[in-house]
Amino acid sequence: MATSTYLSNPNVLFGAVDLSDQCTSVQLNQTIEALESTAFGGTARVYTAGLQANELTITMYASYASSESYATLSTLVGTQIATIIVSPAAPTVPGTYSATNPGFTLVGGYLETLPVMNASMGELATMDIVITGGVLTVDVT
Numbered sequence: 001m002a003t004s005t006y007l008s009n010p011n012v013l014f015g016a017v018d019l020s021d022q023c024t025s026v027q028l029n030q031t032i033e034a035l036e037s038t039a040f041g042g043t044a045r046v047y048t049a050g051l052q053a054n055e056l057t058i059t060m061y062a063s064y065a066s067s068e069s070y071a072t073l074s075t076l077v078g079t080q081i082a083t084i085i086v087s088p089a090a091p092t093v094p095g096t097y098s099a100t101n102p103g104f105t106l107v108g109g110y111l112e113t114l115p116v117m118n119a120s121m122g123e124l125a126t127m128d129i130v131i132t133g134g135v136l137t138v139d140v141t
Contacts, residue, residue: 011090012058014072015083022069024126025059026086028104030136054136056084056106062118062125073114073129080108081131097139109134 010026012019033050064070084106087097097103109131119125 009089011085011087013083013085014076014081017067017072019060019069019072020090022060022063023058024061025057027057028086028106028136029055029057031055052133052135054106054109054132054134056086056109056131057128058131059126059128062115062127069127070114070116073111076111077114078112080110080134081106083107084109084131084134097141099140103139105137105139106131106134107137 010020010023012023012026031053033053034047035050036045037048038044038046060069062069085103086106087103088101091097091101091103095103110133111129111131114129115127117125118127
């Protein structure tokens with residue numbers, strides 16, 4: 001049985017800002033809503049594809065320095081984010097992806113909430129952000 005294993009080290013770009021060094025976890029769910037299209041006389045429910053309803057969840061360190069996580073994300077709360085690109089690893093040539101390292105581009109995802117502070121004594125502060133909606137495309141060129 002053929003298997004493929006890689007150590008995850010995702011690349012995360014918010015527009016031109018690379019926040020990969022601030023991220024500890026990335027989960028991107030591609031969802032296309034199911035619309036029921038069952039007609040009279042059918043003996044089973046039938047579905048067809050509806051709208052995309054994608055969701056991107058990122059856990060990152062809470063850093064308040066300029067060009068870091070808080071400074072980048074605080075201006076995006078309540079907006080549709082132009083472009084977020086996540087990939088399994090940083091491409092060798094920026095912007096060039098492949099079948100083994102695809103670039104997943106989310107355009108127009110909405111950031112509703114930004115946890116401003118989530119801290120415990122003696123631990124690194126992290127924040128979980130969730131970006132919903134947007135159009136997801138996959139770049140393998």
